[in-house]
Amino acid sequence: MDGATVPGGCDHCNAVQKITANMHGVGIHGVGVHHDDDCSFYNSLPAGSK
Numbered sequence: 778m779d780g781a782t783v784p785g786g787c788d789h790c791n792a793v794q795k796i797t798a799n800m801h802g803v804g805i806h807g808v809g810v811h812h813d814d815d816c817s818f819y820n821s822l823p824a825g826s827k
C-alpha cells in the first residue's frame with residue numbers, strides 16, 4: 778500500500794491522496810492531498826498552509 782494513491786480529498790478539483798505506510802507496515806502513517814495546479818481551493822489557501 779506504500780505509495781498508493783486514491784482519488785478524492787478535495788471537493789474542488791480531481792485531487793488524489795497519497796498513502797504511505799509506516800515503518801512497521803501497520804496502519805496509515807500519513808496521507809497527503811495533492812491538488813490540481815489550478816484548484817481554486819488550493820490556490821486560496823494561505824502560503825503557510827500549503
Ligand SMILES: [Zn+2]
Pocket residue numbers: 787788789790791792812813816817818819
Ligand atoms: Zn483541490
